[in-house]
Structures are given as C-alpha cells and as structure tokens.
Amino acid sequence: MAEEVDVVVVGSCMTDLVSQAPRLPKAGETIHGHKFFIGFGGKGANQCVQSARLGAKTAMVCKVGKDSFGSNYIQNFKDNSVCTAFVTQTEEAMTGAASIIVNDAGENAIVIVAGANMLLGDRDLVQARSVLEKAKVMLCQLEISSHISLQALRMARQCNVKTVFNPAPAIPDLHSDFYKESDVFCCNESEAELLTGARVSSVDDAGHAGLELLNRGCAAVIITMGTQGCVVLQASNPEPKHIPTTKVTPVDTTGAGDSFLGALAFYMAHYPSMPLEEMSKRANLVAAVSVQSVGTQTSYPFKKDLPAELFMK
Numbered sequence: 001m002a003e004e005v006d007v008v009v010v011g012s013c014m015t016d017l018v019s020q021a022p023r024l025p026k027a028g029e030t031i032h033g034h035k036f037f038i039g040f041g042g043k044g045a046n047q048c049v050q051s052a053r054l055g056a057k058t059a060m061v062c063k064v065g066k067d068s069f070g071s072n073y074i075q076n077f078k079d080n081s082v083c084t085a086f087v088t089q090t091e092e093a094m095t096g097a098a099s100i101i102v103n104d105a106g107e108n109a110i111v112i113v114a115g116a117n118m119l120l121g122d123r124d125l126v127q128a129r130s131v132l133e134k135a136k137v138m139l140c141q142l143e144i145s146s147h148i149s150l151q152a153l154r155m156a157r158q159c160n161v162k163t164v165f166n167p168a169p170a171i172p173d174l175h176s177d178f179y180k181e182s183d184v185f186c187c188n189e190s191e192a193e194l195l196t197g198a199r200v201s202s203v204d205d206a207g208h209a210g211l212e213l214l215n216r217g218c219a220a221v222i223i224t225m226g227t228q229g230c231v232v233l234q235a236s237n238p239e240p241k242h243i244p245t246t247k248v249t250p251v252d253t254t255g256a257g258d259s260f261l262g263a264l265a266f267y268m269a270h271y272p273s274m275p276l277e278e279m280s281k282r283a284n285l286v287a288a289v290s291v292q293s294v295g296t297q298t299s300y301p302f303k304k305d306l307p308a309e310l311f312m313k
Contacts, residue, residue, distance in 0.1 A: 002295050003057075003083070003131075004055075004074075004082060004134040004135075005057045005058060005059045005128035005131055005134070005135050005265070006051075006056040006057045006058065006060045006135065006136050006270065007048070007051045007052075007056045007057070007059075007135065007136065007137045007138075007266065007269050008058070008059050008060075008064075008128070008131055008132050008135040008137075008138045008139070008140060008156075008161075009044045009045070009047055009048040009051075009058065009059075009060050009061065009123070009138075009139045009265075009267045010061040010120075010128070010132075010138065010139075010140045010144070010148070010149065011042070011043060011044015011045070011047070011048075011060075011061075011062060011139070011141050011143060011144055011149075012042040012043055012044040012045065012062060012064075012096055012109075012117040012141065012143030012144050012154040013040070013041035013042040013044065013045040013062050013073050013087075013095065013096060013099050013117065014041045014059075014095075014096040014097060014098040014112060014143070014182075014285050014294055015038060015040065015041070015046070015069040015072075015073065015095055015096070015098070016038065016039040016040065016041035016097075016098045016295075017036075017038055017097060017098065017099050017100065017219065017256075018036065018037050018038070018039055018100045018101075018102060018166055018295070019033040019035070019036050019099075019100070019101050019102070019252075020033055020034055020035040020036075020101075020102050020103075020104075021033035021034065021101055021104075022034075022101045022103065022104050022107050023104070023118065024103050024107070025101070026208070029130045031156075031256040033101075034297070035293070039191060039298060040072075040073060040076045040187070040296070040297050041098050041254075041255065041296045041297065042062075042096055042098070042101075042117070042143060043143050043166065043168055044060065044062060044139075044140070044141055044143060044144070044253050045060060045062065045073070045077070045143040045297075046258035046259070046262065046296055046297060046300075047139055047141075047166070047258045047261045047262040047265065048060045048077075048082055048139075048260045048262065049076075049077075049082065049262065049297050049300060050082045050258060050261075050262025050263060050286070050290075050300045051139075051262040051265045051266045051268075051269075052081050052082050052222050052262075053074050053080065053101045053205035053262075053300055053301065053302045053303065054262070054263060054266040054286070054303050054306075055266065055270070055289070055311075056266045056269055056270065056305045058081075058082050058083065059082065059083035059085075059086060059128075059131050059135075060077055060082050060083070060084065060086065060087055061083065061086040061087075061120070061124060061125070061128045061131075061132075061152075061298065062086075062087055062088075062117070062120060062144075063087075063088050063089070063094075063116045063117060063119050063120040063124065064087065064088075064089055064090075064095045064116050065089065065090060065091075065093055065094040065115060065116045065238075066089045066090060066091045066260065067094055067095055069094070069097070070089050070095040070116070070143075070186065071085075071089075073095060075280055076090075076297075078097065078268050080292065080297075083131070085131070086124065086127060086128040087130065088124060090116050090119050090239075090245075091158050092116075092119060093115045093116040093119055093222045093277070094113075094115040094116065095115055095116055096112065096113060096114050096115040096116060096117040096143070097112070097113050097115065097117055098110055098111065098112045098113075098280070098282070098284070099111045099112075100254060101114065101170070102294075106250040106251055106253050106291070107253070107262060108252075108253065108254050110254075112143070112169075114143060115142075117143055117144050118144065118145055120144045120145065120147065120148055121145075122148070122151065122199055122269075124148075124308045125148060125151055125312065126302060128178075129155065131150070132155055132156060132159065132161065133159040133161070135156070135161050135269075136161065136162060136268070136272070137161065137162045137163075137164060137265045137269045138153070138156035138161045138162070138163050138164070139164045139165075139166070139261065139262075139265050140152050140153060140163075140164075140165060140166070141165075141166040141167075141168050142166075142167055142168055142169055142170070142171060143168075143169065144180075146171065146174075149165070149178075150175060150177055150178060150181065153165060153177075153178070153181035153182065154177070155183055157181050160275065162183045162184075162268055162269075162272075163181060163182055163183045163184070164182070164183065164184045164186060164261065164264065164265055164268070165178055165181070165182040165184070165185050165186070165228040166186050166187065166257075167185070167187050167191055167195065168187065168188070168191055168262055169191075170190070170191035170194040170195055171194075172194055172195070172278060173275035176217070179213065179216035179217040179218045180216075180217035180218075181216065182219065182265070183214055183218075183219045183220065183277070184218075184219070184220045184221075184222060184268070185218040185220070185221045185222070186221075186223075186225070186260075186261055186264065186299075187213075187220040187222075187223060187227075188223065188225070188257055189201065189205075189206065189223065189224075189225055189226075189262065189276070192206065192209040192213070192223050193209070194214065195209075195213065196209045196212045198212070200213065200223070203225070203228060203231060205238030206223040206225060206240070206266055207233070209223060209229055210223050210231055210232075210233040210240055211233060211238060211240065213233075213266060214233050214234075214235060214238055216263045218235070218272055219234070219235050219289075220232070220233065220234040220235065220276055221233045221234075222224050222264070222280055224257055224260055224287075225246070227245070227250075227251070228244070228245075229242065229243045229244040229284055230242075230243050230245075230260075230280050230284060231243070232276055232280050234276060241256060241277050243277055243280045243281050243284060244284075245284035245285065245287075245288055246284075246285060246288050248288045248289075248291060248292055250291040250301065251292055251293055251294055252291065252293070253291050253298070254295070254296050255290065255295075255296035255299065255300070256287045256290055256291045257287070257302040258296070259286055259287040259289075259290040259299075259300055260283045260284065260286070261283075261284075261289040262300070263286035263287065264279055264280065264282035264283040267282060267283065268281035272313060274313070282310050285306075285310060286301060286310070287307065289301045289305070289311070
C-alpha cells in the first residue's frame with residue numbers, strides 16, 4: 001500500500017456489549033437494567049476512530065475473528081474512513097469482546113475478553129511495515145500482546161515516526177524499554193499509580209508520578225485526570241504543567257481516555273510544531289465533548305461538530 005497515512009494504530013478491537021442500569025450490581029446480585037446496545041470499542045480502535053473523525057488519515061493494524069462481530073468491525077472502520085488493509089481475520093479465536101455496565105452517574109464496570117487481539121503477531125507487523133514507516137505518528141496500548149506493542153514502538157522509532165504509548169490496561173512489571181521508546185507516554189491516574197506504586201489523586205501527586213515515569217526514559221509524559229484535566233511533563237523541561245479542562249456534566253465516561261489519545265495523535269500529526277501543552281489542552285476539549293453522550297465511538301465528535309479554533313495553528 002503506497003498511500004501515506006498520518007496515524008497508524010497497532011492495537012485492539014472489541015465489540016462492546018453495554019448494559020445501562022441504575023447502579024452497578026453487587027457480587028451475586030441480579031438487577032434490572034433499562035437499556036442494552038452493542039457498540040464498537042477496544043482501546044486501539046477507539047483511538048484510531050477518534051483520530052480519523054478529526055481529519056487524520058489513519059490505518060489500523062489489528063486482528064478480529066472470522067465471525068459476525070469481526071466482519072461488522074471491518075465495516076465500521078470503513079464507515080469511519082480508516083484504512084483496513086492491515087486488519088486480518090482469524091478462525092482461531094473470537095473477536096475481542098467487552099461486557100460493560102454503566103450506572104446512572106456515568107460510571108462503568110468492564111470485563112474484557114481479548115480473543116483474536118492476542119493473536120496479532122510479528123508477521124502482522126512485518127506486513128504493516130510499509131505503512132508504518134511512512135506514518136507521522138504511531139500509537140499502541142496493552143490490549144494486545146505486550147511483545148507486539150513493544151516491537152511496534154521500536155519499529156516506529158527506527159523510522160523516525162513519533163510514538164505514543166498508552167499503558168492500558170496497566171501491568172505493574174512493564175518492560176523498561178516501553179519508557180525509552182515512547183515519545184509520549186500517556187496514562188490515567190490509576191495506571192500511573194500501578195506503574196509507580198504511589199497514590200495519584202491530586203494534581204501534585206500526578207506531577208510526582210509523572211517525574212518518576214519521565215526518569216525511566218520517556219521523552220514526555222501525560223497523566224490524564226478526567227475532570228481535573230491532565231498533567232504534562234517533558235524531558236526537555238521536566239516541570240509538571242497542569243492543563244485544566246472545561247466543566248461538563250458527564251453522561252457516559254466510557255472511552256474518554258481513548259478520545260483524548262486519538263485527538264492527541266491527530267494534533268501531533270497535523271500540527272507537529274504545536275507545544276505539547278496546547279495539544280493536550282485541545283485533546284482535553286475533544287474528550288470533554290465525548291463524555292456528554294452515551295456509548296464509546298458513537299460519542300466521539302467529528303471535526304464539523306467542534307469549534308473552528310480547535311483546528312487553528
């Protein structure tokens with residue numbers, strides 16, 4: 001494939017099975033919900049779709065099952081103008097699935113079964129090398145084999161492609177090379193807690209945790225903090241900077257972090273000279289729009305839905 005893309009995501013796709021209920025059930029309890037729907041999710045795919053909706057040319061490198069969920073997912077990528085040349089189907093596992101319960105306060109509880117995502121392998125990366133080498137930004141997470149995520153980061157770095165790594169879902173014994181291969185290492189408070197062993201509840205806490213992560217070799221660290229915005233640190237200027245966000249009333253926070261990351265990748269690809277703090281501020285605003293409607297990708301805004309100043313140099 002000769003076409004050059006802005007953002008390549010090497011990562012996961014999940015079919016979301018979402019139940020809305022007044023509250024989250026206790027262990028062993030059955031409660032009545034008031035709505036059920038099936039949606040498209042998975043951290044990698046979410047980030048890719050948000051980036052595409054803002055106007056980035058994107059490609060997804062992932063694996064789905066040879067089942068109806070997998071075929072529907074490929075169509076969903078096409079509907080969102082995501083290149084599917086490197087999306088493969090396997091008969092050896094089902095498409096990844098996530099069972100999600102959302103309560104009336106917009107909080108969620110999620111069980112994921114990775115399925116076909118864990119079969120994404122070295123051969124898939126080699127086949128995607130042509131598109132990866134020419135990308136401006138490469139983004140990956142931990143819903144696929146961590147070995148493949150690390151290989152993707154190394155491959156991108158060798159080709160001078162900017163790398164964004166989202167250590168989610170977090171694992172405490174993360175390989176040290178993940179830090180060294182990340183141009184931007186972006187996690188939320190709970191992930192930062194797990195990785196550093198230090199409590200992260202305030203902006204100051206996030207600053208301390210960010211410094212610890214920065215010292216492990218990242219070029220930059222962003223810790224996202226929901227309603228508190230995010231904290232940005234860079235090796236060139238390690239002073240933590242708090243980037244607040246606008247106050248909104250959340251309806252459903254599922255996928256908000258992925259909306260932020262997809263937007264961040266878009267800004268890194270399209271406005272490479274923009275300061276990281278400004279990119280983070282704009283990505284915060286995109287994510288704030290996403291929490292105001294139900295669903296994951298269905299809540300992600302398109303460029304046309306957003307204020308023009310978010311796309312000014």
